[in-house]
Every structure is written in C-alpha cells, then in structure tokens.
Amino acid sequence: MTRRTWRFVFFGLAILAGFAAGLGYGWGINPVRYSSTSPDSLRVDYQADLVLMIAELYQAEGDLALALARLDFLGDAPPVETVNRAIDYGETHGYALADLARMRNLAADIHLALGGIN
Amino acid sequence: MLNDTQEIRTDYAPPQKRSPLYLVTGVILGLILGLVYAWVINPVVYENTAPDSLGDVQKDFYRSTIAQVYAVTGDLQRASLRLALLTDPDPVFALGSQAQRALAEGQDAEARALALLASALQSSTLFPEPETELPPPQPTATDTPEGVPTHTLPVPTTAP
Numbered sequence: 610m611t612r613r614t615w616r617f618v619f620f621g622l623a624i625l626a627g628f629a630a631g632l633g634y635g636w637g638i639n640p641v642r643y644s645s646t647s648p649d650s651l652r653v654d655y656q657a658d659l660v661l662m663i664a665e666l667y668q669a670e671g672d673l674a675l676a677l678a679r680l681d682f683l684g685d686a687p688p689v690e691t692v693n694r695a696i697d698y699g700e701t702h703g704y705a706l707a708d709l710a711r712m713r714n715l716a717a718d719i720h721l722a723l724g725g726i727n
Numbered sequence: 728m729l730n731d732t733q734e735i736r737t738d739y740a741p742p743q744k745r746s747p748l749y750l751v752t753g754v755i756l757g758l759i760l761g762l763v764y765a766w767v768i769n770p771v772v773y774e775n776t777a778p779d780s781l782g783d784v785q786k787d788f789y790r791s792t793i794a795q796v797y798a799v800t801g802d803l804q805r806a807s808l809r810l811a812l813l814t815d816p817d818p819v820f821a822l823g824s825q826a827q828r829a830l831a832e833g834q835d836a837e838a839r840a841l842a843l844l845a846s847a848l849q850s851s852t853l854f855p856e857p858e859t860e861l862p863p864p865q866p867t868a869t870d871t872p873e874g875v876p877t878h879t880l881p882v883p884t885t886a887p
Contacts, residue, residue, distance in 0.1 A: 616749065623753025624760070631761015640771035648785050652775040658809065659789070662796045669799040682788055 649684030653698055656683055660695035664711040673722055676715060692716040779814040786813055787825055791837050798840040803847050819845050
C-alpha cells in the first residue's frame, strides 16, 4: 500500500479509537443522568405501593374519576393494567390481604366503569 | 500522428515530514462522534428508578398522596416509611412548604393533609431532626392560612 493509503487507514483507526473513547466516557464514566425521571420508570415495587395508596384513597373517597386521574400519574398504560400489575406484585410479595382487597376493588370498579375502553 | 509527449519519471521524491497531527484530528473527531452517540442518539436509559429520582412536580404528587393516605388511615409509620423514599433532607419542612403552596393554589384538603402529616412527624420520633441547625424563623408579612393546623408552642408567661 502506498503511504497515502496508510495515512487513510491510520486516520480511520484514530477515528475509531476516539469513537470508542467517547462511548466509554458517555456510557460508562459519565452517562446522561436524569434527575427528573418519569413515574413510569419507577421500580415495580414502588409503582405497586403507589397503586396501593391510590386504592386506599379510593376506598375512603369513593371517587373513581379522581382515582383514575391519580393512576394517570403512573404513565400511559391502561389503568386496569397498572392496577392488575400491582396486584400481581402484591400477591407474589406477601402484601396484606386487606391491601390486596383494596386494589382488587379498585381494579373491579375501573373495569366496570371503563368496560371495553381499556 | 505521433504523440511526442512522454511522461517523465524521476526518482526524486520530496521528503515528506508530515506531522501525525492528522491522527489527533481523527481521535478528536471520533471522540466527538462517540459522545454525540452516547449522550444524544442513544443515551443510557434509566429503568427501575426510585422515587427520589423523580422530578419536583412528581415528588410533590407522591408526597401529597402519602399525606392524603395518612389523613385517611392514620398510619404514621407507613407514611414515614413512604416519605423516606423521597429522601428529602428535612421531610417536615418539605411537607410544610408544599402545604403552603397547595394552600396558595386553593387546594385546601391537600394542604390540610400535608400539614397534618408534617405536624404528626414533628411530634413523633420517626424522623430525626436535621443535623444542621436552622436559624430561627423570622416573622414575615405573609398571612397565616386558616384551616391548616400549625405547631404553635405555648408561650411561657411570667406570673405578676
């Protein structure tokens, strides 16, 4: 290969080396940090606890619209799905029966109210 | 017709003393591309986050929900455990200031719940006092909201 070709090869290798260093720094050493994550990125146990809180409030207030508005905080997923996910988590992680009953009651009422919508 | 032009080859080659600056340029170019890819195009996506990483608005919602549940159930231990997830430096202060904001926005029930929880926590030992001593509060000209329970200590009076 001619000298000119070698120069191109080395230039390409240098770009690759820089790219790798950039990825290492950007992903490993100093990744983008979100100080304001969205609630739908919360770990499932935190989400389940939040659903439980909403179910507790629903039991006391009986306001389904308010409960749905609160569930909306947890993301765009259909509310029944969100509550059912929390119930599943609660069942597998030993939630108290009273807490599970509150969440089931909320899920049933949402299902009844929204029917086929969600 | 003959073509008289001929290519003349000489053995002379000028000395090429080019600096390896082009390599540095390549590395810098690659570094920029790598950072753009890692930070903008395909950044690290956080999943399974904790409540303390939420934004301020979301934290307010979380705190308010905890307070309203406490107002309904009266379970202070559960409320304090939930509140601890937000890792506020001073949870009582955070609740109090949010109560003020809620009151200013006309959300009396929410403000009352927040103040109630703040008051309950202040009089309990579930949350330790913040390590740093805060300066004594200066009286301000703002109106004291009605309906929000405040933690007023009785002023000792001297007998005449």
